[in-house]
Amino acid sequence: MVQNDGNQLVKAQELARRLSDATGVYFRVGSERQSTDDSSLDGQGPGQLRTLEVSVGDEIVELVYDPGSGEAGPFTTRVLKALAREIFDGLIVSDRVQLEPWTWEKLLNMALVEKWDTGTFAARVGTYQLKGLSLGFPVLVHCSTWIPEVVEVLENLFPQAPVLWVLKPDLFLYVPLDRNEDGLVEQKAFGNALIEQIHSLLADELGVLATVFVGQVIEEDIWAGFLEVRKLTELHRRFFIGTLGLAAWNVGLAVLMLETRSIVGQDYIRGILGHLNKELLDTLRVFLEKDMSVADSARALYIHRNTLTYRLDRITEITGHNPRRLTGAVHLYIALWLSNHSN
Amino acid sequence: MAGLSFKNVVKKYDQNTVVYDFNLEIQDKEFLVLVGPSGCGKTTTLRMIAGLEETTSGEIYIGDQLINNVAPKDRDIAMVFQSYALYPHMSVYENMAFGLKLRKMPKADIDKRVKEAATILDIEHLLDRKPKALSGGQRQRVALGRAIVREPKVFLMDEPLSNLDAKLRVQMRAEISKLRHRLQTTVVYVTHDQTEAMTMGDRIVVMKDGYIQQVDTPMNLYNHPCNMFVAGFIGSPAMNFLRATLIEEKGELWLVNKELRLAPLAERREALTPYLGKEIIMGIRPESINDDLSYIKDHPAWSLDVHVDVVEPLGAENYIHFTINGENLIARVEATSQSKPLQIHKVAFDMSQARYFDVETQAVIHRQGYEASY
Numbered sequence: 001m002v003q004n005d006g007n008q009l010v011k012a013q014e015l016a017r018r019l020s021d022a023t024g025v026y027f028r029v030g031s032e033r034q035s036t037d038d039s040s041l042d043g044q045g046p047g048q049l050r051t052l053e054v055s056v057g058d059e060i061v062e063l064v065y066d067p068g069s070g071e072a073g074p075f076t077t078r079v080l081k082a083l084a085r086e087i088f089d090g091l092i093v094s095d096r097v098q099l100e101p102w103t104w105e106k107l108l109n110m111a112l113v114e115k116w117d118t119g120t121f122a123a124r125v126g127t128y129q130l131k132g133l134s135l136g137f138p139v140l141v142h143c144s145t146w147i148p149e150v151v152e153v154l155e156n157l158f159p160q161a162p163v164l165w166v167l168k169p170d171l172f173l174y175v176p177l178d179r180n181e182d183g184l185v186e187q188k189a190f191g192n193a194l195i196e197q198i199h200s201l202l203a204d205e206l207g208v209l210a211t212v213f214v215g216q217v218i219e220e221d222i223w224a225g226f227l228e229v230r231k232l233t234e235l236h237r238r239f240f241i242g243t244l245g246l247a248a249w250n251v252g253l254a255v256l257m258l259e260t261r262s263i264v265g266q267d268y269i270r271g272i273l274g275h276l277n278k279e280l281l282d283t284l285r286v287f288l289e290k291d292m293s294v295a296d297s298a299r300a301l302y303i304h305r306n307t308l309t310y311r312l313d314r315i316t317e318i319t320g321h322n323p324r325r326l327t328g329a330v331h332l333y334i335a336l337w338l339s340n341h342s343n
Numbered sequence: 344m345a346g347l348s349f350k351n352v353v354k355k356y357d358q359n360t361v362v363y364d365f366n367l368e369i370q371d372k373e374f375l376v377l378v379g380p381s382g383c384g385k386t387t388t389l390r391m392i393a394g395l396e397e398t399t400s401g402e403i404y405i406g407d408q409l410i411n412n413v414a415p416k417d418r419d420i421a422m423v424f425q426s427y428a429l430y431p432h433m434s435v436y437e438n439m440a441f442g443l444k445l446r447k448m449p450k451a452d453i454d455k456r457v458k459e460a461a462t463i464l465d466i467e468h469l470l471d472r473k474p475k476a477l478s479g480g481q482r483q484r485v486a487l488g489r490a491i492v493r494e495p496k497v498f499l500m501d502e503p504l505s506n507l508d509a510k511l512r513v514q515m516r517a518e519i520s521k522l523r524h525r526l527q528t529t530v531v532y533v534t535h536d537q538t539e540a541m542t543m544g545d546r547i548v549v550m551k552d553g554y555i556q557q558v559d560t561p562m563n564l565y566n567h568p569c570n571m572f573v574a575g576f577i578g579s580p581a582m583n584f585l586r587a588t589l590i591e592e593k594g595e596l597w598l599v600n601k602e603l604r605l606a607p608l609a610e611r612r613e614a615l616t617p618y619l620g621k622e623i624i625m626g627i628r629p630e631s632i633n634d635d636l637s638y639i640k641d642h643p644a645w646s647l648d649v650h651v652d653v654v655e656p657l658g659a660e661n662y663i664h665f666t667i668n669g670e671n672l673i674a675r676v677e678a679t680s681q682s683k684p685l686q687i688h689k690v691a692f693d694m695s696q697a698r699y700f701d702v703e704t705q706a707v708i709h710r711q712g713y714e715a716s717y
Contacts, residue, residue, distance in 0.1 A: 144395070149445055156430045156441065193426060200424035200501075204489070205442050207415025209395035241356050242387070295671070302571055302584050302624065302705070305669055 011088075012061045015054065017106075018087045019063065023075055026113050027052070030062030052077060054084040066113075102128035104163040104222060108172070111223050121223035133162055136176035137191050137214050138225025141198055142233060143169045144209040153205050157197070163222060172226055177217065187217055188249055195245040211236065212245035234258065239341035253337050265338045272335035275318050281336075283311045287323055288333050345406030345496045346371040346529060347392065352401030354387050361387050363553045365401065374523050374530045376544030378537060379576070383550040385533045389499050392531060394418050405496055416446075421495040425505040427486035429474040435461075436470040439488045453492075460491040463525060480511050484518070491526065498523075500532045504539065516542060537577050541565070549573050571705040574626050574698060580662065582626045583672040586702070589618045598625055601668050606644035608694050614709035615699060623708065624700040629662070631696035632674035634682060639691045646691040654682050663688070 009029065016027040030051055052063045063084070067075075075083075107128065111121050143150055146169035154171060155164060163174035175194060177187060195212040202210040213232040218225045228248060236246045239254040257265060273281065283301060287308070290296040294312075298305040312323055321328035347369040354362040362384040369375045377385035390396040392403060394415030403410050410418055429438050436457055443453045461467045464484045474482060483503065490498060503519070504512045520543055523530050534540055540547045541561045549556040549564065549572070557569045568574035574582045587598035587605070596612060596619075598605045605625075607615060615623075639646045647667070655662040656678065663674040663682045674690055682688045699708040 152445070156433065157428060159430075159432045196424070196426035197428035200422070200426045201428045203390075203393065203395050203415075204422045204424065205445060207394055207418070209390070242359075242361065299671060302575065304586055 012056045012063075015056060015061075015084060015088055016063050019080070019084055022083060022087065023080070025065050025067060025075065027063045027065045028110065028114060030064045052080050052084070054081060054088070056088060102130060104130060104133075104174070105165045108163070108165050108223065108226060112167075112226075116223065118221060118224045118227075122221065125220070131162075133174060133220055133222065134176050135217055135219050136174050137194060138218060138222060138229050139173040139175050139194060139198070139215070140213040140226070140229035140233065141171045141173065141202075142211045142213070143171070143202065144211075145169065147206060147208065149206055150202060150208060150210075153201060154198070157201055172229070174222055174225070188247070191217075191247050191249075195247060199244045210245075211243075214245070214247040216248045231258075238262075253334065254341065257338065257341075269335050269339045272319055272321065272331060273339060276315065280311055280315055280318070283308065284315055284323060284332060285336060287312065288329060288336065292324060292329060346373065347497060347531070348402075348404040349388075350402040350404075352388075352391065352403060353399045354384070354391060354396065355399040361553050362391075365555060367548065367555070367558060369529060369531065370545075371406075372527050372529055374520075374532065374543060374545045376532045376534060376540040376547045377550060378534055378540040378547055379550035379556075380535060382552075384553040385535075385548075385550050386501055388550075389501055389531060389533050392418075392497070393420055393422055393499055419496045421490035421493040421498055423486055423490050423498065423500045423503045425502040427482050427503075427506070429482060429485055431474055434471050434473060435466065435477070435485050435488075438474070438485055439492050442489055443492055456492040456494070457488075460488045463491060463522065464488050479507055480515060483507065483511075483515055487519075487522065496529065498526075498528055498530045500530065502534055503532075504534075505536075512539075519543065538579060541577065547577075549576060551576075567707075568626075568698065569707055571624065571626065571700045571707075574700070574707070578628060580629045580673045580675070582628050582698070583632070583670075584700075585625045585627075585667060585670060585672070586622055587625060588622050589615055589620065591619055598623075602649075603647065603667055605647070605692055605694060607697065607699075611697075611699070611709060618699075618701075618708065622702050624702055624705075626698040626700060627692055628696065629673045629675035631693040632672070632676075632690050633693070634663070634674070634676050634680050634688060634690045639689055642691050642694075645694050646689055648687050648689055651682050651684055651686055651688045654680075654684050663690070665690070 012029045016029055019025075019027045049064050049066055052065060053060050054063060055061075107121070107124055107130065110116070110124075116124075141150075141154065150171060151164065151166060154173060155161075158164075158173060158175055161173050161175050163172070165172040177190065191214045194214050198212045199210050202208040211233075213229040213236065215225045215228040215232065232246045232248060232251070235251050235254045235258055236243070238258065240246050273284075276284065283297075286300050287294075287297045290300060294305050294308055298308045301308065303311075315332075316322040316324075316328070319332065321331045323329050323332050347367075349365045349367045352362060352365040353360065365384075365388060377388060379385050387396060391398050394410070394413065398411060405418065405420075430441060433441065439457045439460060440453045443456065457470075458467070461470055464487060466481065466484050466488065469477065469481060469485075474485070477485065486503070500519075504515050507515060516539060532539075532543060541564075544561060546558060546560055547564055548558045551572050557564060557573045559567070564573060564577045568577065568582075571584065575584070585598075585600070585603060587600040587603050589607075590597050590599055596607050596615060598607060649665040649667055649672075651663055651665045652671075653664040655664070658678065660678055661676050661680045661682065663676055663680065665672055665674065665688070676682070676690075700706065701708055
């Protein structure tokens with residue numbers, strides 16, 4: 001627990017926090033620095049901000065708030081000021097008010113609303129003396145429907161998780177690695193297993209369809225981890241819909257394609273594969289899946305290898321790319337990948 | 344207890360259809376297996392039953408109740424997955440009881456159900472243990488126990504054995520088969536493993552690219568596949584396929600293609616006649632090719648000299664890998680076979696067991712002796 005040491009800024013922050021708790025509207029101290037880098041936040045920040053001037057001891061402090069951020073209200077300025085006074089009086093009635101400690105969840109919440117960059121987040125971690133985290137995975141669980149028991153199930157599945165941040169219908173977790181997951185291969189296997197475990201448990205226990213996103217292993221920089229897994233949700237929506245989730249190391253070409261407008265991707269697909277009929281497309285798909293092995297592909301397609309050779313020649317003629325050569329296969333693979341993953 | 348019905352069920356993600364016009368009746372207490380390669384729509388179908396995915400159109404019934412708009416938790420189903428996540432700090436007893444606690448069931452009822460399930464699964468002695476102290480098979484049993492305590496109308500199992508090693512998988516396969524007889528409940532079981540499907544299912548639904556290919560008993564699928572996909576997918580080693588042209592010589596039908604010259608069974612004449620002069624595909628299972636000398640002597644029109652690539656002795660039998668017209672084939676022969684790698688060897692095809700497929704449609708041309716399952 002942090003003691004009220006008389007520091008005006010700490011008092012103002014505590015006042016803002018308690019006002020937020022009381023009203024459901026998010027308040028912060030106006031003088032606190034904000035990030036100017038909003039590019040990664042996809043417009044999920046607050047709407048029109050307002051300021052509220054309140055007395056904190058001998059000083060007037062500006063609290064900034066977004067009237068649209070809470071479910072209750074709307075509150076008039078007069079009501080908010082009265083509430084602030086009442087809370088502050090409560091704060092100073094006793095000189096030894098116990099202020100609630102900062103938690104990772106509270107800090108993440110603030111970072112989200114105020115659109116912090118990773119530098120700001122790191123600075124605040126130091127300011128609020130949050131305890132260090134060991135190596136672990138940032139995990140975002142997106143639930144198709146929200147029920148409160150999701151938290152209970154995940155708390156019990158990961159009792160060692162130091163962070164469990166509820167963002168209905170999402171939930172962000174920081175899952176520490178075991179000592180058994182020293183190597184990169186073991187870490188990735190553990191991360192992939194998280195997707196299946198969380199998905200299956202929520203489906204089985206609660207009938208909730210969860211899509212699970214797992215970021216790269218991190219230490220401390222949990223905000224960067226959150227931003228990464230949130231980006232994975234967009235990759236999933238565009239390229240992997242219908243799968244249980246996505247781990248950062250499994251995105252493959254998708255990360256390159258994310259910035260590409262879908263119309264460009266469609267033009268690329270059409271330009272390369274547009275004139276192939278279903279039989280030739282199936283042949284190409286199997287040929288690339290079988291690592292360009294004529295024998296394996298012919299067997300998988302139940303055709304003679306001469307028939308396969310004929311079809312591969314036709315594909316070369318039609319597309320201008322020879323699937324038997326690496327450069328041609330790369331072009332055809334990218335077009336097929338885009339075609340399969342364009343939702 | 345209840346059966347399940349699907350009526351014209353379709354599932355789409357945006358414009359991408361993953362399950363097409365799915366129609367199926369699953370009987371009460373039936374063990375039905377959905378099998379097919381990755382991406383065939385089997386897991387999506389299971390998720391639609393569970394309510395984890397909404398159907399795009401069509402109706403699903405459990406018993407007489409239309410469940411399209413019933414919340415997943417109210418569908419009275421239980422699921423078992425390949426990834427058997429257990430709560431690490433809870434004992435086996437607590438793991439099995441947790442789901443019931445979430446459903447606010449009275450403590451005495453929970454205790455009764457957990458103990459009953461533990462008896463069924465033979466894990467009473469493990470009830471106080473934590474998951475870390477369990478083997479893979481024991482953990483899988485606990486996962487099954489969590490489903491059993493719910494006493495659901497339908498069990499849904501999504502590749503529950505895929506994470507287990509080969510030996511344990513065989514054991515658990517038998518355990519689940521035993522269990523379904525004891526529980527007398529409808530089970531829908533998803534797998535990509537045709538051996539699991541064949542050994543466990545009362546009936547099997549073979550799916551590919553979102554379409555049902557065939558719904559049948561294991562033996563009907565094996566002996567009377569409706570198309571090349573089913574024929575190739577069911578059975579291990581897979582059915583061999585050979586392309587050949589059907590010709591008539593001196594009143595007899597022959598399948599010919601360079602090194603290949605085999606006479607179809609006379610009883611197939613009527614079915615094959617429309618294909619005279621055309622190319623067809625012959626399918627033959629590895630066990631229907633043999634190298635028994637007396638059989639070869641009795642069936643000269645079914646015998647060929649082949650070039651042996653590899654011989655795999657498996658103890659009870661040998662697999663001979665050989666080539667005809669550049670196609671790789673496998674024969675499953677007696678362990679006493681004299682075949683040797685890189686030598687010419689005479690084999691006979693049991694043409695009474697041959698299946699024929701249309702080159703264009705890949706559908707079977709004729710299903711001798713086929714009797715549809717219920």
